[in-house]
Amino acid sequence: xxxxxxxxxxxxxxxxxxxxxxxxxxxxxxxxxxxxxxxxxxxxxxxxxxxxxxxxxxxxxxxxxxxxxxxxxxxxxxxxxxxxxxxxxxxxxxxxxxxxxxxxxxxxxxxxxxxxxxxxxxxxxxxxxxxxxxxxxxxxxxxxxxxxxxxxxxxxxxxxxxxxxxxxxxxxxxxxxxxxxxxxxxxxxxxxxxxxxxxxxxxxxxxxxxxxxxxxxxxxxxxxxxxxxxxxxxxxxxxxxxxxxxxxxxxxxxxxxxxxxxxxxxxxxxxxxxxx
DNA sequence: CGCCCTGTTGGGGA
DNA sequence: ATCCCCAACAGGGC
Numbered sequence: 001x002x003x004x005x006x007x008x009x010x011x012x013x014x015x016x017x018x019x020x021x022x023x024x025x026x027x028x029x030x031x032x033x034x035x036x037x038x039x040x041x042x043x044x045x046x047x048x049x050x051x052x053x054x055x056x057x058x059x060x061x062x063x064x065x066x067x068x069x070x071x072x073x074x075x076x077x078x079x080x081x082x083x084x085x086x087x088x089x090x091x092x093x094x095x096x097x098x099x100x101x102x103x104x105x106x107x108x109x110x111x112x113x114x115x116x117x118x119x120x121x122x123x124x125x126x127x128x129x130x131x132x133x134x135x136x137x138x139x140x141x142x143x144x145x146x147x148x149x150x151x152x153x154x155x156x157x158x159x160x161x162x163x164x165x166x167x168x169x170x171x172x173x174x175x176x177x178x179x180x181x182x183x184x185x186x187x188x189x190x191x192x193x194x195x196x197x198x199x200x201x202x203x204x205x206x207x208x209x210x211x212x213x214x215x216x217x218x219x220x221x222x223x224x225x226x227x228x229x230x231x232x233x234x235x236x237x238x239x240x241x242x243x244x245x246x247x248x249x250x251x252x253x254x255x256x257x258x259x260x261x262x263x264x265x266x267x268x269x270x271x272x273x274x275x276x
Numbered sequence: 277c278g279c280c281c282t283g284t285t286g287g288g289g290a
Numbered sequence: 291a292t293c294c295c296c297a298a299c300a301g302g303g304c
Contacts, residue, residue, distance in 0.1 A: 003284055032297085059285080076285050078299085091299090110298050112285065131286090155292065164286075171284060261294070263283075 002075040004169035005212030022099040030093040058168030079113030132168035143199040150190035158186035159260035178204040239265040
């Protein structure tokens with residue numbers, strides 16, 4: 001489910017239903033969800049709280065409460081938040097009952113997702129700052145941001161792009177897409193990426209994330225239209241999950257390799273491996 | 277039918 | 291600094 005565009009889509013979809021509402025009761029059925037804290041204690045804390053707003057930082061969805069605490073929700077691989085379901089959805093791990101009688105269901109097939117309750121703005125800031133670097137959609141995100149983050153580093157540029165402490169919110173799909181758009185081989189040592197390439201990459205990261213948001217997260221692998229199709233051509237990726245298909249830019253066959261422990265898709269003609 | 281491999285993320289240990 | 295493994299489960303390929 002996640003990747004930044006999907007989290008942002010969930011935030012925008014839920015906000016009208018949640019903002020201003022009071023949580024009448026919360027149920028947390030999965031002990032791991034809020035570890036290391038006690039699920040019952042967190043549920044009790046949520047009960048009676050009013051939701052003043054929904055935010056996002058990186059891939060964290062932030063549920064701001066009127067007692068200055070914030071519930072930081074991370075959906076990891078398969079988490080999702082649903083409103084208005086008329087039956088209990090599969091793999092439900094937690095529920096928020098709102099004061100208007102509606103329900104928010106949290107589902108998570110693989111149970112990697114987390115709910116972290118943070119007390120007050122300083123604790124929230126400390127939590128986020130320890131984990132997240134630059135926001136790629138902020139106006140000041142540019143080539144200089146990447147140059148400072150990559151300086152002197154020899155790890156593959158894709159590995160650093162995926163490091164949330166450097167750039168917040170880039171996942172495996174959008175890393176492949178951004179590197180392809182910027183014509184950078186994913187195994188290029190990060191510190192060796194040229195200045196012009198860094199400028200292309202900064203633009204590409206922002207562009208692919210904004211395209212994903214504009215498509216309302218409809219870019220995921222398992223997304224299908226109600227008729228079972230893929231939707232418009234623009235909703236498909238350029239390289240991700242397109243092994244063997246022609247590169248939209250040059251026509252060469254997309255190849256799949258492994259970089260930073262993750263499946264990696266690239267065009268061998270557009271993204272030349274730099275020689276040492 | 278069963279086995280093996282893969283995976284949209286992040287944390288911890290080597 | 292970098293790399294590997296793991297969490298828990300489903301789905302696809304063979």
